[in-house]
Amino acid sequence: xxxxxxxxxxxxxxxxxxxxxxxxxxxxxxxxxxxxxxxxxxxxxxxxxxxxxxxxxxxxxxxxxxxxxxxxxxxxxxxxxxxxxxxxxxxxxxxxxxxxxxxxxxxxxxx
Amino acid sequence: xxxxxxxxxxxxxxxxxxxxxxxxxxxxxxxxxxxxxxxxxxxxxxxxxxxxxxxxxxxxxxxxxxxxxxxxxxxxxxxxxxxxxxxxxxxxxxxxxxxxxxxxxxxxxxxxxxxxx
Numbered sequence: 001x002x003x004x005x006x007x008x009x010x011x012x013x014x015x016x017x018x019x020x021x022x023x024x025x026x027x028x029x030x031x032x033x034x035x036x037x038x039x040x041x042x043x044x045x046x047x048x049x050x051x052x053x054x055x056x057x058x059x060x061x062x063x064x065x066x067x068x069x070x071x072x073x074x075x076x077x078x079x080x081x082x083x084x085x086x087x088x089x090x091x092x093x094x095x096x097x098x099x100x101x102x103x104x105x106x107x108x109x110x111x
Numbered sequence: 112x113x114x115x116x117x118x119x120x121x122x123x124x125x126x127x128x129x130x131x132x133x134x135x136x137x138x139x140x141x142x143x144x145x146x147x148x149x150x151x152x153x154x155x156x157x158x159x160x161x162x163x164x165x166x167x168x169x170x171x172x173x174x175x176x177x178x179x180x181x182x183x184x185x186x187x188x189x190x191x192x193x194x195x196x197x198x199x200x201x202x203x204x205x206x207x208x209x210x211x212x213x214x215x216x217x218x219x220x221x222x223x224x225x226x227x228x
Contacts (some may be wrong), residue, residue, distance in 0.1 A: 008136070016185075016207060032213075033212045033213075034212055034214055036211070036212065036214045036215070036216070040156075043172050044221050045206060045218040045219060045221055046156065046206070046215075046218050047218070048211060048215075048216050049215065051216060052212045052216065053210040055212075057211070057216075074131075089155065091156075091158075091214050091215065093213045093214060096170075098171075099158065099170045100146070100152050100158035100161065100214060100215070101158065101163060101225075102148075102155060102156045102157060103155070104155045105155040105156070
C-alpha cells in the first residue's frame with residue numbers, strides 16, 4: 001500500500017480538463033512544499049512534470065499545473081491531448097527518516 | 112542535456128548479490144544528491160535510497176535497509192547500488208534519478224533486476 005493516495009484512474013475527452021489528487025498526511029504532503037509529479041508512458045522512464053508543488057521544468061507545457069491544499073496535492077491538465085494518456089505519480093518529501101514517498105499512480109485515459 | 116544510463120541488472124538467485132551502476136553525463140554529478148527508485152512488474156514507483164553530494168550521508172527505505180548500499184564516485188561520474196541478500200520481491204526495474212527539489216527529478220531508462228531460482 002502506497003503512502004500517498006491517488007485515484008486509480010481518471011479520464012477525459014480531448015480539449016477537456018482533468019485533475020488528479022494526491023492525499024498524504026501532515027508528515028509528508030502537508031508538512032513540506034516538496035511535491036513532484038511524474039508522467040510515465042508504458043515501458044518508459046518517468047518524466048518530471050511538476051516539482052516544488054507548482055513549478056514546471058523547462059519544456060513542460062503550461063497545460064500542466066500543480067497545487068496543494070493541506071495534506072492534498074493536485075495535478076491539473078487542461079486542453080487534454082491524446083499524448084497525455086499515461087500513468088501519473090505524485091511524490092512527496094517526508095522528512096529525514098522516511099525521506100521520499102510515492103503515490104500508487106493514476107492511469108489517465110483520453111477518450 | 113542530462114543523461115543517466117543504468118547498467119548491471121540481470122537474473123540472480125535468491126540470496127545473491129548484484130551491483131548496479133548509473134553513469135551520469137551532461138551535468139556535474141558532484142553538485143547533486145542522487146536517488147534510486149524501483150518499479151516492480153506492473154506496479155508503482157517505490158523509493159529505494161538517496162545519497163548526498165559527497166557520499167557522506169545516505170538514506171534507505173525500510174525494505175532494503177541493511178541489504179542495499181548506495182555509493183558514488185564523483186570522479187568517475189557514476190552512482191552505484193550494491194544489492195545483497197536479494198529476495199524475490201526485489202524483482203523490479205531500478206531507476207537512478209538526479210535530485211530536483213529534494214525529490215527524484217531526471218531519470219535514467221532503468222535496468223531490470225530479476226530475482227528467481
